[in-house]
Amino acid sequence: MTASHSSTATSAVDASDTILELRNASVTYDDGESYVLDDVSIDIERNEIIGIVGESGSGKSMLASALLDAIPDPGLLSGEVSYYPEGGDRVDVLDLDAASLKELRWEEISMVFQGAMSSFNPTMKVRGHFEETLDAHDADRKAGMARAGELLEDLYLDPERVLDSYPHELSGGMQQRALIALSLVLEPDVLVMDEPTAALDLLMQRSILVLLEKLQEKYDLTMVFITHDLPLVASLADRLAVMYAFELVEVGPTEEILGHASHPYTRALLNATPNLDAPLEEMEAIEGSSPAPINVPEGCSFRPRCPLADESCRVDAPEHSEVVDDHTVACHYWEESAEEIPLNYAPDGGTPDSVDTDGGTPAGVDAAGGAPDGVDADGDDGGERR
Amino acid sequence: MKPTEADSQVGGVDWSSSNAAATDLSRMDRYRDLYQERVYKPALVAWSDWRTRFGLLIVGFYVVIALIAALGLYPSPETNQAPRYLLPLENMNYVLGTTATGTDLLALLVHATPEMMLMITSGAIWATGVAVVLGTVAGFKGGTTDRVLMAIADFVMAIPGLPLIMILAIAFTPENPLVLGVLITLNYWAGLGRSIRSQVLTIREQNYVEASRTMGTPTHRIIRKDIIPNLMPYVTVNFVTAARYVIFASVGLYFLGVLPIGAENWGITMYLAYSTAGALYTIEAAHWLIAPMLAILFLSLGLILLGQGMDRVFNPRVRTRLAGESESTAGSEEEDSNASTEIL
Amino acid sequence: STTSNNDTDSEDSDGSGDGSDGTDDSSGSVTVQDKTLVGATNEGVPKNMHYNPHNTQKYAAWSGEMVFDKFAQYHFGKGEFILYALDDWQVESTSATLTIREDLTWHNGDDVTSQDLATQFKIGKKTGDSLWDFTDSVEATGDKTVELSFSEETNPTIVKHTLAPMRVDTKHSVYKKYLDKEASAVQSFSYDENVQGTGPFKFTGDADKQQVTLKRFADHPDADNVNFEEYQYVHMPDNPQMHAGLLGGKLDVAMSLFTPPKVVANMPDAVNEARVPAKWGYGLVPNHDDPVMGKREVRQALMHVINRDQVRDNAGPRTKSTPKVPCGIAVDDQERWLGDEMDTYETYGQAETQSKKAASLLESVGYTKENGKWKDENGDVISIPIKQFAGWGDWVTASQTIADQLSSFGFDASVTTVPTGQMWGQITDGDFRLATAFWLPGGPRSAFPFYPLRHQVKLTTWQRGHNYPEGEIEVPARKGSGTTSMNPASKVEKIPTATDESAAQDLVRQAAWHNNQDLPMLSLLEKREQSFVTEDEWDVPDDGDSKYKVKWPCHWLPRQGNLQAK
Amino acid sequence: MSHYLAKRTARVLFTVYLVATFTFGMIRLLPGGPLTTLRVKLARQGMDPDQINAYIENYQNIRPDATLLEQYQSYMLSVAGGDLGRSISLDEPVANVLAEAVPWTVFVVVVSTVLMFAFAVLFGAMMAYWEGSRFDQALTGVSIVSASVPFYVLALLLVYFLGYQYQILPTGGTTGLAVEKELSVPFVMSALEHAILPVASFTVTGMGVQALAMRGNSIQVLGEDYVRVARLRGLADRRIATRYVGRNAILPMYTGFLLLLGFNLGGTIILERIFSYPGLGFYMFKALKARDYPLMMGTFLVITVALVVGAYVADLTYSKVDPRISSGGSNEAY
Amino acid sequence: MSDPLLRLSDVEVHFEKEQSLWDFYQDPDVVHAVDGVSLDIEENDVLALVGESGCGKTTLGKTAIGLQQPTSGSVEFRGQDIWEAKAGRGDVSFEEIRQSLQIIHQDPGSSLNPNQRLVEILSEPLRHVHPDMDSAERRERIFSLLERVGMSPAADFGDRYPHQLSGGEKQRVALCRALLMNPDVILADEAISALDVSLRVEMMDLMLDLQDVFDTTYVFISHDLSNARYFTEHGDGRIGVMYLGELVELGTAEELIEDPRHPYTNVLRWATPELSLDATEAVDPPMRKIDIPDPVNPPSGCRFHTRCPEAREACKQGTPAREPVDGNGQEVACFREQPEHAYWESAPLED
């Protein structure tokens, strides 16, 4: 699926084509004292690129690790992780034995970590990493290496040179691309990338993003792209999921999020992000800072920083409400947010409208507890037009 | 640069803090601060770790013993002060028993302690002191100074330690424990100096050092404020290691009969037990050999434990955490990895 | 070697030999068992040792005892010589005639001839053998007889003591080429192979870093007394190792091995201990140039304070003995030389601290005791630092005991150790107040008082480092009251030339009296050499048998048929 | 920079030269001429003092009358020619004595150091792997205790218990008495048997510190991302343990290994004496006691050269072992 | 004032690379970190340097504030050559120059000594500027400034160690430290890049806010054009685009973004993400290669010719000089600005 296809947001709604499914996933540390992932549910569709955005420490990496059941010790993962192979039966990832888990990882779902430099064994040449991965999965070495070469070329690298280098002999951008090639060498279906470009400069980030998009197209990949840089991923992702304080606060197609962000946090984030288009005067920082895992506020975790918050936010943790199809948000006052927090740029080149059509979907449709304050969505979201 | 009076033109900033009370520090407060910083918190940190705690207890015990000996609170060892070859616990006046000359073994051990502690301290101070000074200067100055100092260190390092000490001991027959300590660690500093230099090279590249330089802070102050405090964990660990080396080497050399027999020393006691009483093969004399051995073992055990835990004392993270101060969310990285700095 | 090298009690390889008069009593051959008698050596790595006795540096003296035969053995019990490699010696006042044992042969089968002996003496002259102190010439007068002529009248006892420890070890055919060369030539020679010995065991080249093994020499005149094949010396540089060897049954014999009482007590029953006087021992030498030590009264006071028996008990009760009267004569020989007169000598308290006497002596020279400390005329506390040879364990113990005795008497006494080499120089240079030094020069001939008396007065070993005054010295008269004056040095020097026993005795008594009164050195302990023989696999004399009173039983007994494989 | 190897080599030679000079000067400083010990020995044998003097004057082997400069020059020249002079106490070329002694010492030191590292690496890695477990706590305790035992104390205990009390293992010499000195099975077995206790003394006491160091390194490496990634990639545990954790945790110990070799080399002076093991240390001590200058200088020099060459090798190989270190400048072992 | 605050004339900075152990007989590699840069910086100015990693931004910045000695060329502070002053040949004391030029680093963590409390850290500059100020007064100043940057209660913060601060707070402390020196120039080297997106604006606002108070000039280094834009537009300054040690374009944010003249500026513009929906389409990068060439052997001619989509044969030959465009402030170094240039005649580069 390419970026151009992504506009058909409806395709993602087709639940049958879910490839990875996370249900009520929580990760705790310190014997349950601190939640670093708090009851997160999300579906990842086949062949989509989903971007997960959130500030540092919000639990993005935990979410990524949870998808592979690879939470670093001594964290505890609870909930449900399901994988639906192409044409196969559901696989309960958390139930797998060691051998099947080993097969799942890297052969079905593979991962690229934050910081390529530290993902390579510094005392081994890049080639060794490829070969041992192939060996570990009993793959044919020759074919595998040929594929590796092709992948590296796809990533604008000179395979011979890169393979025969030690990691430290490559620049950061080259390492990161080599790492991406390494993650794809076993032809996985899903590629989870945890801030794969954070350490690079913008030019390289953008270049890699372009390459990733090409790869996705060429190899029919599903990609989970994690970043704290919303504008960056916006150009790549079909859907965006916004994390705040270990929870997903808003999920939806990219243009929905950009155009009709409904969570106050998302809106504030958009306003705080410098970009070339935003008029300078209206750029605004978000006051305060995000909570630490041990003292997440009761109720809505964004409450202390939220201009819309009131008493009910203190008491009730908001459930996800559906804004439009496939666009959900966890806020009691999502309908008011657009009005209260105007966006300071024109996401759509000045024609933000399409939202209105399906903006009327009642909130709380799939929020089991039902939002008590679920009000009519009519006419609530026009405020973002400028 | 602008004249300093420009401060007054700086309109936007009200130089008098709204929190005026906080800026007024009485002398008392400062002393209290100093006490908090230099005594209370380090002690708290040290005590929080069982290794340091035991290490402190053991080393403290030896210090107390040394004081007891130095103040003459325990009778000094004399020949024929008791029956010969008493076994431990046989006569409660001589708990550890006596030697072939009727000398109280406990008195021998007790009165050997002050010199041993002096020797250890002087040796360790010498080794780490020279290493810190030369390593820091070399690392910070760089260039010719660095090359010359490191060439010297290389040369000194190439000389095997124990043989060198033996030759020097015979040449100079040092009796003063302070001199002996220095002698034993005469070339110990070289290896340490080298590694301190490379640490300094790393620290020197830290941005805060560059910031200090940008402010025009003089080099000696940078070294004192920015470099040395950050070397401290490493230095303490090595201080303790050097101390242990002094014990091992000095006792070994006394045991070989290479060092002059001046005052009491555990090594001499061992040597006499071994060579004049065949204590290794006779159960009746075994305590004479074993007691000083245990004295050495416990002291070095204490030092090792101390070394294992000591570097935490200099780690501000551990310090603030234990002192119950808040830590911001952003800074809550896991405990510094250098807490596991290991002894060589 | 190691500690033990410097450990005064551990080694002392002096041998005095003697030709057995009872040779050849059994001519029948014995059944030789394929057994090895295992002893130990601490001299050095056996492989590096050799058998040229003129090259002292690495001479394998311990195994040399079996490879070469001694002229005669001195029996400490009886105080007499037992001839061995000599059949006869006629010692006159100006000459001596030696007759070589009739059937003694070199290990290659050649007879030992007078020419061999003459060559040996002549080479000894080059290397400074003390025989030539009084000998003028040597002449082979017959096939088996050699005659020595002396330059002056010489006491026969001295001659015998000089000759007895010599071994038949210089084969003319091997050594003749050194006769007209510098001494250094022979001193740097060592056998490549074919060591020419005369003893009941021969060296066949079986030596490595850890042991040397000698093979039985079947043509030795006493070969029939030896019923085992091999004599092995295992290299054990440390005393404790040898102790362990004996304790654990790895060693059959050990010679000259200082062994602490507790270790002896732990020895298996099968181990027999033999002790013989070493004529060597721990003493203190005062520096007579020193304002304090130069005073006779102070020296006497020290001697009064020192409780010799306590020192002995600390430093090794089994292996040390104390002289009844400190007078420069070895412990066992005092009775014989001094007779009844001994009672008139000052004992200075053999087993006690005679504080009163010491105090009055000190007061007599103007010293005073204040606050428990003795002070000199200037009011300074008298300090007595005892300089001590480093590494000599039992001496350290003795010195510490003495320092404690002196301290509790009120001196400021302490012990400082000085490495051997340095100590040697410091005594020689007179750089000390009180230092440890052996008061008996050692070896059986020290049984003859001339040697220790001369040693104490002249201290030639240390080039008069104690600065004992030369010339006349006034001491209380030996009999009655009043004083006599004498030159101790010249008195002593007359002893060897006194050919008549009683003249010698009188000289000895005069010198000893002077020594007892003026104390040129403090005679404190005499060492007993210990050696060990085991009886579980070997037929040996019973424990305590007087046959053990020789140096050394493990070398002497096999020759006598008294140490045989069971 | 461009002639690095040549420079480095020149520096090694210069260091050796300096050390030789230093050694020579140092030993000359020692009081008590070389013949003092001989004098004592002769005197104690009851030899007459005059005779001793005559003897020593005749003993032309030594030329105490030569000026210091002459002695120095001749020494340096002959050292350069591989001739370390003639031992006074053994009356044998020093080179010969050392040639025989060196292999044994090298054998003991290298074997013990290698074993020490092997065990330390193994235990350290295991402790790190099960960090915080009973096993880790117990082994950490054992390591700390082992680190507080001086090797000679253990050596004495081993001599007592295994050598004497139970007589399980020999405690003297390099091989059994009856064994032929040739390369044969009994010879090798005997040599190994005799080396067990000395090696154990070094290994056991040195292991603790190294194991703790390894534990620390391993814990750090275990926390590295690349280990986590390797797990995700499905690599076998054994490969991760060796190629990832082991390799990277051992690296920082690499230079320490060579320093330790040097340290142990010096330690043989005490060790070889306790076990009467005639190697370098044994002769060094003998020479020191006997004031045998040539032997002393020779032993000292050999130990030093071994150290310097070790460091040199470490230096040149370190960049091969750790690919990240590409330049020789800053990470020299010494 | 005739002399600018800082004048860099034809500055070059070359580093000799440490050599590998095994290449013995080669000349050492020389990194051309900065090559031939001339630039004037005025009082109360804001200059942002942008460019990709390794292009020499930091080196140029440090050279400008006298932390890095140029291999050739000169750096003048108010007409006084800094390095002449350092050598003692200047009219102004080096001390003064030193104190006038301060720095804030990218990594807030490493720019504060972990062993000192904030009060100690912040006392240091005051010690230099006001040697005879007593400690109570120092505390007072420190606290008031801390409050000014939004860290209150100041007394509480003052007693903290750096590890007890968040990244944004650390960066503020670093800013305070620089400001307390009362400097004329502050080099902010990626001072906001390590901060969370949501904090960047706040930090930039703060810096600009304090610029008015303290009368300082900022040299602001960033690889992110949108941050540079925000900062310079608010600060009324210029952006300099660097490529491989050279300053290829200089102008206001508006000029560069609306009208990028250098193809590389265009690349940077492409690389800067936008939130507008029509920009979400990924476009191929406007350059021929992704990776930056090795600064050890920078390409001949125009250094960008290896990646430039517009490059022609002529670009390999001469090096274009930076020249004003259209008479306004914008300056650019590209042959395409010269209508007469041989560029237009030569063949496009293909590879």
Ligand SMILES: Nc1ncnc2c1ncn2[C@@H]1O[C@H](COP(=O)(O)OP(=O)(O)OP(=O)(O)O)[C@@H](O)[C@H]1O
């Ligand atoms: N081993 C651990 N023990 C306890 N808490 C942990 C552990 N690892 C991470 N955390 C906490 O979990 C929370 C989420 O961490 P995570 O790494 O998922 O954040 P992130 O969103 O990826 O942040 P970043 O952008 O900095 O990578 C953080 O608050 C972090 O402090």
Ligand SMILES: Nc1ncnc2c1ncn2[C@@H]1O[C@H](COP(=O)(O)OP(=O)(O)OP(=O)(O)O)[C@@H](O)[C@H]1O
């Ligand atoms: N001290 C130095 N020694 C050697 N080379 C250096 C040194 N400092 C910088 N360089 C090199 O000079 C070039 C420019 O470096 P500089 O740090 O100025 O780039 P930058 O634009 O600041 O990059 P970044 O965005 O990564 O900070 C780089 O190739 C770098 O490797």
Ligand SMILES: [Mg+2]
């Ligand atoms: Mg993360």
Ligand SMILES: [Mg+2]
């Ligand atoms: Mg930079």
